[in-house]
Amino acid sequence: MIGVGKIKQYANVLDKPLSKGKQEVSLSAFAFLFSELVQYNQTQVDNIAELERRLEDAGYAVGARVLELLCHRDKGNRxxxxxxGILSFVHxxxxxVLFGKVADSLEKGTEHEDEYMISEKELLVNKFISIPKDMGTFNCGAFVAGIVRGxxxxxxxxxxxxAHFVPMEGQQRPRTTILIKFAEEKSDVLHVLIDAKYSPVNTSFNPVTFFLQPGIAKRSKFPICIGMSNSMDTHSESEESDISDTEIDDYIEVQYEQxxxxxxxxxxxxxxFRCPFCLGKKKQEYGYRDILQHATGVGAASSIKKSGKKRGQHLALAKFLKEDVATEASSVKSIPKEIVVANKQVPKQEDELCVWPWKGIVTNVYNKLRHEKDVDESAYWLGKFSQYKPVDVHLMWDKERRKGSVILGFGEDMAGFTSLxxxxxxxxANRHGKHDWDRRKRDPGSQMYGWRAQADDYNSxxxxxxxxxxxxxxxxxxxxNAKKKLGTIEKRENxxxxxxxxxxxxxxxQCQLDEKGFSLRQIHEDNDKLHKAHNKEMETLQRIARDHVYRVMENASRMKAEVDRKREKIDAWSRKVSEQAALTIWERRKFEDEKKRKNESLQLASENQISASKEVAILLQQQQREKREALDKFIQLRREMDEKHKLQRDLExxxxxxxxQEVVDTMRGPNEEEMQKMKAMEEELKERLEALDDSGSxxxxLFVKERQINEELQAARKEMIAGFDGHAGGRVTRPTAIGVKKMGEIDSKAFQIAYKKKYPGNEEMVEAVMHCTKWQQNIQDSGWHPFKVVEKNGKPEGVLDEDDEKLxxxxxxxxxxxYDIVVTALKELNEYNPSGRYPVRELWNFRxxxxxxxxxKEAITYVAAKRKQK
Known part of the structure; x- marks a missing residue:
């Protein structure tokens, strides 16, 4: 009967979800396929540039699809x-996704604003490609560059x-740098973002801080250092390992020489001037004194706040500025970027005295104004004059606290001066300024008057x-302005x-966070593995428990059925015993009679065995007698054969x-005497022929009789051998026993004993068995005949050839x-089975x-004696 099973539906690759989990490719498979890609493109081009371009085009398609796939897998499809953000996304x-790790570094170029570099010490595509010397400039990183471009x-x-190779100090293999140069419009957009995000007041743009702003790089998990100096490698190395205070002098000399x-x-x-060792100084321009002050201050900082290498670098910079740049810097003025303030807001006369920090004076203020409350509190006046953005308020009242003045503070910066x-x-404009107050001081009315605090107010x-x-x-x-400039510089430096x-x-x-994140992911993965192992173990234990319960229930049912069956059997026996209780005496008597009868049968069997033994002896004697008679007949037959041969010669x-005589008679003619003599000879010949015929019959x-006897003897001998094999397996007790021996078989025990004498040690017994098996096969080989024929007493006789190579x-x-054991088996095989060359069983007297x-006769006698002993 044909059954219809459920057919598994295989989904098309286009129907599978894009949010599929992580997939990994065998590294050996990738290396093989990528090397094939490189070799194929190499055969299609004439120069290295064309080969790198083809690899870049191949990577471009991969990059375009990778971006599409990752955007689809994003929760918001963004x-x-x-x-x-896109640089961080690639980095x-x-x-x-492509290489299983984040790139080693992302840097901004120092020569051009629109260049960025992604560096990798061991780029995967360069690991498995062997580049010949004539193609030394070839870089397989062009494939990765194509991916990034895509x-x-x-x-x-x-x-x-x-893609470019960049040599590294102390490393045999150069690192690979992917250089990215954006179009001009994208570079302009970046500068617009920077200018919009930061005020012109602080021109020391910190690219790391900008990058970490929430609106700039939401996707970034790793801080990217942009705008670093040419010494990026030095910074990255200094972060990996620090130096002690005892080593700092040597380090200063090294940095000074560089x-x-x-x-x-x-x-x-x-x-x-610029500081090449600080992350935040790419956009900062220093004068000679400013850069010297910066280098000296950082070099003198405590080791808690600054690493040993950072301090050593700045001390080396200070030494370089003092010893090598001092003569050139005397004529260079510092050109700091400052706040741009409209000249119309600054006092025109350089010698005009101003009250600073900026203060505004409001007078003719009444404590109790109509429809006004809380005029005695500073918050009221800050709210009332909020349109001028004062930063503080000070109230002054007369003794009766009926009338007073308000001093408004506007800070120290230009913004406060503008508000003032x-x-x-x-x-x-409302005719309530200082000149109006001076004119109406005696009768000012109820309106307030206000003006900027000046020198006469200060000296009043x-x-x-x-x-x-x-x-x-x-x-x-x-x-x-000088104080503000100095304060701005100090603030900027701070x-x-x-x-x-x-x-x-x-x-x-961030590094600690990454390490903890990695550890957390490892913990989650280990936890998941433990959960899976625990669930699998629980499933196994539950399955074992179910199987055990099933077996217990099955055994209980089987045992219950067995108990019921035995109970029924016992009940039947009980009933039977009850029924036969009355017949116990009769059964006992019957048992005794049966026992007596069996004893008599055993006695009779014993007597029969004795009589059989006697009959066997008689049979043996009769057989011996028949054999003797046959031998006598054979001797007589030989005698008669001799006589027959003699008679045949006489007849001839x-x-x-x-x-x-007939020929002579034919030649001479008939002779009566000779005719009679011929008749007498013919009659004698006839009588001898008749006698010869009788003796032949x-x-x-006698020959037939002898052959029958020999066949019977051979059959009896085979039966005796079979009986010995069935009785004791051919193993008998020496030296008084008769049993069966395999003629032509090497005695393995004797072989092992002799071998052990030659090579003592239990580990040699395995080799002894192997040698015994090998020589047993050799003597059974019909192609090997180590015998030669020699004449002995005038008769040919086969003897062992002792000069045989194998022997x-x-x-x-x-x-x-x-050697003697093997030769004995070889002679036995040649004597008892020379044609078949395999061991045969024979009755053997082991005495x-x-x-x-x-x-x-010896075998029958031995068997009869054994029976009598039993």
Whole structure:
């Protein structure tokens, strides 16, 4: 009967979900396929540039599909639309999907603003490709460059991507750098983002801080250092291992020599200076004093805040500035980027005295105004004058607290100065400025008057003057600008230092976070494995428990059925015993009679055995007698055969004489005497022929009789051998026993004993068995006949050829005892079965004084004696 099973439906690859889990490809398979790709393209091109272009085109298609796949797998089906975001996406997500790890580093080029570099120490595609010497510039990283270009182009960031080898100090293999050069429009967009995000006040743009802003790189898990100096490798190496204070002097000398060799760029073409060792100084321009102050300050910082290498680098920079750049820097002025303020808002006269920090004065203020409350609190006045953005308020009342003045503080910066000027303009426009107050001081009315605090207010007598002299100072606009500039520089330096420290801490925290994330993922994976192993173990235990319960229930049912069956059997026996209780005595008597009868039968059997033994002896005697008679008949037959042969010779002579006589008679003619003589000879010949016929008949009868007797003897001998084999397996007790011996078989026990004497040790017994088996096969080989024929007493006789190569080799290798055992088996096989060349069974007398072939009489006597003993 044909059954219809459920057919498994195989989904098309296009129907499978895009959110499928991680898939890995065998590394050996990838290496083989990629090498085939390189070899195929090599046969299609004429130069290395064309080969790299073809590899880049192959990678371009991969990159476009990778971006599409990853965007589909994103929960919101999103892709990056920002430049730094897409760079982080390539550096981390794409690299991890393709190569199982994040790229080693992402850097910004130092020569061009629109260049970025992704570096990898051991790029996978360069591991398994052997490049000949004539193609030394060939780089298989062009395939990866094509992937990156495909991702960027598909994401809307067109770029030129190339792969380059960069030598590394102390490393035999160079690292691979993927150079990315964006189109000009994308570079302009990046600068617009930077300018929009940061105020012109702080021109020291920190690219790391910018990158970590929430709106700039949402996808980034790894901080990317952009805008680093030419010493990127030095920074990355310094982060890996630090130096002690005892080693810092040597390190300073090393860095100083590198600065002298122009490995690091310190002085710019416009005459300003830059620090090549700080992450946040790419956009900062220093004067000579500023850069020297920065290098000295960082070098003198405590080792807790700064690493040993960072301090050593800045101390080396300070030494370089003092010894090598001091003569050139004397004429260079610092060109810091400052706040751009409209000249119309700064006081025009350089020698005009101003109250600083900026203060505004409001007078003719009444404590109880109509429809106003809480005028005695600062919050009220901050709210009332909020349009001018004051930062603090100070109230001053007269003794009756009925009338007073308000001092508004506007801070120290230009923004506060602008608000103060607007405050003064509005009050002056409403004819309630300082000149109006001076004119109406005696009758000011109920309106408030306000103006900017100036030198006359500062020098005035009263509470306002006292307060201004206590909280402010008089200074010219140039001094104010210089103080502000110095404060700005100091703040900027402090902010830059804080940013540097924060960036380093962020990098350290990010590394720790990555390590903890990796450890957490490992823990989750181990936890999942443990859960799976636990579930699998629980399933196994549950299955074993179910099987055990099933077996227990099955055994219980079987045992219950067995108990019921035995109970029924016992009940039947009980009933039977009850029924036969009355017949117990009769059964006992019957048993005794049966026992007696069996004993009598045993006695009769014993007597029958004795009589059988007697009959066997009689049979043996009769057989011996018949054999003797047969032997006598044989002797008589031989005698008669001799007489027959003699008679045949006489007949032949007589026949010859008769023929001769007939010839003579034919020649001479008939003679009466001779005729009678011939008749007498014919009659004698006839009588001898009749006698010869009678003796031939008798001989034939005797031959037949002898053959029958021999066949019976051979059959009896075979039966005796079979009986011995069935009784004791041919194993008998020596030397008084008769049993069966295999003629032509090597005695393995004797062989092992002899071998052990030659080579003592239990480990040699296996080789002894192997040698015994080997020589048993040799003597049974019909192609090997180590015998020769010699004449002995005038008769040919076969004897062993002692010069045979195999026998000589056996004697030399294993010794004389083993040689004698093999020769004995060989002679037995040649004597008892020379044609078949395989061992045959024979009755054997194992007694020491005999050790020969046993006769049938000896075997029968031995068997009869054994029966009598039983």
């Amino acid at each position: 892709r990056e639309t920002r430049l730094l 981390s997500t794409v690299w991890k 991702v960027l182009d598909s994401a809307g960031f067109p770029a030129v991507v190339t 600065l002298k060799s122009n490995k690091y760029v310190v002085k710019k073409p416009n005459g300003t 000027m607007e405050f003064e303009k509005i009050f002056a 007598q009263g509470t306002i003057g006292d307060y201004l002299r206590e909280k402010t100072e008089l200074s010219t606009s140039s001094n104010i 902010i830059i230092m804080a940013i540097d420290i924060t960036n380093e801490e962020l990098l350290e925290k 002579e007589l026949t010859g004489q008769i023929k001769m 008798m001989n034939q009868v 000589k080799e056996l004697k030399e290798e294993l010794g004389g005892e083993v 020491k004084d005999c050790n020969r072939r046993a006769t049938l």
